[in-house]
Each structure stands twice: as structure tokens, then as C-alpha cells.
Amino acid sequence: GENVEQHPSTLSVQEGDSAVIKCTYSDSASNYFPWYKQELGKGPQLIIDIRSNVGEKKDQRIAVTLNKTAKHFSLHITETQPEDSAVYFCAASKGDAGKSTFGDGTTLTVKP
Amino acid sequence: SAVISQKPSRDICQRGTSLTIQCQVDSQVTMMFWYRQQPGQSLTLIATANQGSEATYESGFVIDKFPISRPNLTFSTLTVSNMSPEDSSIYLCSVARGDYGYTFGSGTRLTVV
Numbered sequence: 509g510e511n512v513e514q515h516p517s518t519l520s521v522q523e524g525d526s527a528v529i530k531c532t533y534s535d536s537a538s539n540y541f542p543w544y545k546q547e548l549g550k551g552p553q554l555i556i557d558i559r560s561n562v563g564e565k566k567d568q569r570i571a572v573t574l575n576k577t578a579k580h581f582s583l584h585i586t587e588t589q590p591e592d593s594a595v596y597f598c599a600a601s602k603g604d605a606g607k608s609t610f611g612d613g614t615t616l617t618v619k620p
Numbered sequence: 621s622a623v624i625s626q627k628p629s630r631d632i633c634q635r636g637t638s639l640t641i642q643c644q645v646d647s648q649v650t651m652m653f654w655y656r657q658q659p660g661q662s663l664t665l666i667a668t669a670n671q672g673s674e675a676t677y678e679s680g681f682v683i684d685k686f687p688i689s690r691p692n693l694t695f696s697t698l699t700v701s702n703m704s705p706e707d708s709s710i711y712l713c714s715v716a717r718g719d720y721g722y723t724f725g726s727g728t729r730l731t732v733v
Contacts, residue, residue, distance in 0.1 A: 542721035551626075551712050551724030552663070597662065599721075608722070610663045 510535040512600050514611025522619050527588050529614045531598035532580040538600040541574060541581045542608065546595045555596075556583070588618045621717050622647050626725030633703055633732050640699045641728045643713035648693035653722070654686070657710040666711075669696045703732045 511534040521527050533541075539560035544552035558565045558572045558581065565572050569588075574581040585592055595615050599608040623646040633639050643652065654666040667675040667688055675688040689697045700707050708731050714722040 540721075544721075544724075549726075549729075551624075551714075551726045552722075553724070554717070554721040557721055607665065607668070612662045 510538060510600055510602075510609040512598060512609050512611045514598050514614060516614060517612065518615045518617070520617045520619065521588050523588060523590060525588055527583075527585045527592070527616055527618075529583045529596055529598070529616070530580060531582070531600075531611050532578075533600040533609075534579065535600070535602065536576075536579065537602050540601045540608075541572070542599050542601075543572060543583050544597045544599065544610075546597065546613075548594075552597055585616075588616075590618050590620050592616060593618045621723050622649060622715050624713060624715065624723060624725035626713055626728060628728055629726065630729040631731070633730065635704050635732055637703055638699055638701045639703065639730060640697050641711055641713070643696045643698070643725055645694045645715055649715040650693070651716055652690065652696045653714045653716075654688065654696075654698045655712040655714060655724075657712060657727070659709070663712065666698070700730065703730075705732045708732045 514531045542557035545555045546552040556570050556572050558574050569586045571584040595613045597613050598611040601608040625644045627642045652669045655663045657663050665678050666681045667677040669675045669688045669690040671690045671693050687699045710727045710729050712724050712727045714724045
């Protein structure tokens, strides 16, 4: 089955700096790659996603890149703010969004 | 996107007892999913619940331990049976957002003592 590895497990940045979280996947048939943000005491929330026919997608301060050949994708957050502090999960699935494999999560701390 | 209400938000239970978690969606959905998130860890799919059919369980999860009901297209329950401390986790229900990932409920934080 699919295996998703996520790095780093923890990340601490100063407010205003950029943060990058990287994931690799094993199944070349995976074609949908969402990112979720989980704040304390809440369920994960979809923040951005990318499909295999696209190399990059941007939404304001958040961007995701995908390298299908290398089977890795990354989340980029620019101009970080304290409210970006949360646990971020990457995931991979094959067409059916109903069965995603999740990475182990990255705890991002943005220091004011 | 769909709005999910999940109850209870947290509970502390005695070992050997059972807890039923409810998940209500504000729109009709074909599939609902139950996840477990152990402390400080990632999300693991327990089962997929389709209305009108038996739930489909992932490897390592069995119906006797995690019975699921799906009586209609907006509601599902997950029961954690004969609990032990190892069942202490956050349990999350979710629905697919068409082709665009999941919407999750806020989770049920279960502590078994």
C-alpha cells in the first residue's frame, strides 16, 4: 500500500520567516495530495491541495509543489504568523479522495 | 463544504465499557469515514461507512471492536467496545468533499482509565 513520509516532525520559525514541510510518497498511482492544518482540540482542516497534473499551486501565503518523478511534494508558507502555529499533515490518495494515507505530521511553531 | 457535528467532544471511560460516538452531517453524503488519531500521531483510517451496507474495515480493525452504524445519508455512529487504555485516542469522523479531500468533525477525545 501507499506510504507517506513527512519531514520535519517539528519546525520552529520566527514570525515573518518562511516554513517548508516536505513529504514523499511511494505509490506512483497516487494523484491527489492534500494538506491539512490541525489546531489544538480541533479536527484537521484542508488548507490546500494539488493534483498530479499540476506542478505548483498557490493560495495567498501558502503554496504546494509536486515533483511526480521524485514522488515528493512540499508545503511552503511565507510570511509566517503566530496563528500559523499548528500541526500540518500531508496526505496522498489515488483518485478516490475517500481513502487517503496521511503523513505523521509536522508541528509548526511560529515565534512572535 | 459539509458541516459535521460530532458528539461527545470528550469522555473518560472505565475499562471494559463501551462508548458510542455520533456524527451528524448537514447534507447527504454517500460515504463517511472514521479515523483514529493516537496521541501525537497521525490519522489512521478505521473504516468506511456506506449507507445501506456493512462498513468496510481497514487492516487491524474489526467489527466486533468497532461496530459502525449508518442508518441514513446524514448520520453514523462508531462504538468503541470493551475498552482498554490502549483505546485512548481522538476519534474523528469525516466525509469526502467530492474530489477535494475530507471535511473532518472536531473529534472525540477518549480517555480510558
